Amino acid sequence: NAGVTQTPKFQVLKTGQSMTLQCAQDMNHNSMYWYRQDPGMGLRLIYYSASEGTTDKGEVPNGYNVSRLNKREFSLRLESAAPSQTSVYFCASREAGARQPQHFGDGTRLSIL
Amino acid sequence: TQLLEQSPQFLSIQEGENLTVYCNSSSVFSSLQWYRQEPGEGPVLLVTVVTGGEVKKLKRLTFQFGDARKDSSLHITAAQPGDTGLYLCAGNTGGFKTIFGAGTRLFVKA
Numbered sequence: 001n002a003g004v005t006q007t008p009k010f011q012v013l014k015t016g017q018s019m020t021l022q023c024a025q026d027m028n029h030n031s032m033y034w035y036r037q038d039p040g041m042g043l044r045l046i047y048y049s050a051s052e053g054t055t056d057k058g059e060v061p062n063g064y065n066v067s068r069l070n071k072r073e074f075s076l077r078l079e080s081a082a083p084s085q086t087s088v089y090f091c092a093s094r095e096a097g098a099r100q101p102q103h104f105g106d107g108t109r110l111s112i113l
Numbered sequence: 114t115q116l117l118e119q120s121p122q123f124l125s126i127q128e129g130e131n132l133t134v135y136c137n138s139s140s141v142f143s144s145l146q147w148y149r150q151e152p153g154e155g156p157v158l159l160v161t162v163v164t165g166g167e168v169k170k171l172k173r174l175t176f177q178f179g180d181a182r183k184d185s186s187l188h189i190t191a192a193q194p195g196d197t198g199l200y201l202c203a204g205n206t207g208g209f210k211t212i213f214g215a216g217t218r219l220f221v222k223a
Contacts, residue, residue, distance in 0.1 A: 099146075
């Protein structure tokens, strides 16, 4: 089972460039999340999608947009990348009835120069 | 602002030793989760505790949720090098609001 798959695994951007991070899950989960992880800080929620067709802001949504393309896929877009967005980005999913994200991808390591 | 504080931040021990890591908050959580994360990978869910005072065991790992549901501990007995990793706690306050601690980085030397 693939679980949660994120692409790309690594990316370097210049300030002002745009980029879309891709995430897909094969577990038929309704809910999906995007987090960022920075040194010394816990994972912080950027956006989440409770179900196909819905998205909501999390704790740190500024500078990001998301699309829940279908039940499997949830993408994160940086329209104009800034150095403060240098981070490791994780996508996660959870099944109906669970209280927390259960399955995480292996992350996208993004550097903004 | 809700915070989850984990202690210690770093822990380096010899194989066979016991250890406890802590997760504390001033907030009450409806549930609390522990994850382990290895370098280059995403967090892996270990356990969810829901009831105040609840204790769950996973082989050599014992998880406890505080009576007031504001804190939790993870105790590892006879640590092994395979236990090395970043241990994260996360508290859920309802819905999609899950707050993560910064983690305890554990290194077990053979």
